[in-house]
Amino acid sequence: xxxxxxxxxxxxxxxTIADTSFDMINCLNILLENHKRKKVxxxxxxxxxxxxxxxxxxxxxxxxxxxxRSKLISDYLEIYKKNLFINTHLFNGISEVIDTxxxxxxxxxxxxxxxxxLVLPIIEMLNFTHAPNCIxxxxxxxxxxxxxxxxxxxxxxxxxxxxxxxxxGDDLRDxxxxxxxxxxxxxxxxxxxxxxxxxxxWESDYIIDSPLDLKNLIS
Numbered sequence: 683x684x685x686x687x688x689x690x691x692x693x694x695x696x697x698t699i700a701d702t703s704f705d706m707i708n709c710l711n712i713l714l715e716n717h718k719r720k721k722v723x724x725x726x727x728x729x730x731x732x733x734x735x736x737x738x739x740x741x742x743x744x745x746x747x748x749x750x751r752s753k754l755i756s757d758y759l760e761i762y763k764k765n766l767f768i769n770t771h772l773f774n775g776i777s778e779v780i781d782t783x784x785x786x787x788x789x790x791x792x793x794x795x796x797x798x799x800l801v802l803p804i805i806e807m808l809n810f811t812h813a814p815n816c817i818x819x820x821x822x823x824x825x826x827x828x829x830x831x832x833x834x835x836x837x838x839x840x841x842x843x844x845x846x847x848x849x850x851g852d853d854l855r856d857x858x859x860x861x862x863x864x865x866x867x868x869x870x871x872x873x874x875x876x877x878x879x880x881x882x883x884w885e886s887d888y889i890i891d892s893p894l895d896l897k898n899l900i901s
Contacts, residue, residue, distance in 0.1 A: 688899055689788060690846065690848070691788060691848045692791045692833065692848070693849075693851070694827075695794035696732065696794065696796060697732055697873035698850055698870045702731065706731055706762065707731075709758060709761045712765075727742065728874050729876035735758050738758065739751060763800065767807045770804060775893035777810075779894065789840045789842060790812075791817060791839070792814050794818070795826045797821045798821055805817065818835055822835070827856060830862035833860060837863070844865050847865045847866070848865060849865045850870055851873075852872075853873075857885065867885075869889045
């Protein structure tokens with residue numbers, strides 16, 4: 683058990699709560715096929731999901747002009763919008779962790795850089811037994827992670843001081859934002875991370891290899 687009084691647990695979305703990799707990379711390959719480009723492998727490409735649509739395009743279509751890059755990103759988002767929930771699912775253990783949080787009257791929420799028009803429909807289709815107490819999307823504010831403001835905004839939404847919040851994420855920007863917000867930062871090593879050895883350099887307060895490891899913080 684960690685000696686930290688946690689009254690709320692906030693999560694990143696892609697690669698932390700939900701495995702969206704199949705749908706996101708499937709849509710990328712549809713785009714690449716449409717543009718007569720070489721398709722990518724899921725296990726390699728999913729490591730760029732945390733960088734958003736732009737990161738996926740930069741990985742799969744390097745050295746394109748800024749104009750073509752913008753067009754590819756726009757086309758990708760249109761494809762993804764129509765294929766959001768084919769094989770997206772919660773990571774094993776997430777439902778149990780949320781059940782435990784709710785049973786202990788610990789609030790939970792989602793803070794993601796994914797825009798609301800994409801993430802809100804997925805959250806609804808995931809049909810959580812216990813709805814999140816707050817959802818902060820990438821377009822909720824004018825800034826996104828690694829800026830700490832979305833996390834601070836979430837803490838205000840649930841009326842819990844940041845110092846009593848934990849934030850769980852699978853990208854360096856998640857940990858940077860959590861540390862800057864004075865939250866207990868948790869790195870999810872099971873997420874979309876190409877080299878898990880680098881996690882030790884992120885300076886998180888805690889590292890988990892499975893969602894169920896979060897129960898050490900709340901049991």
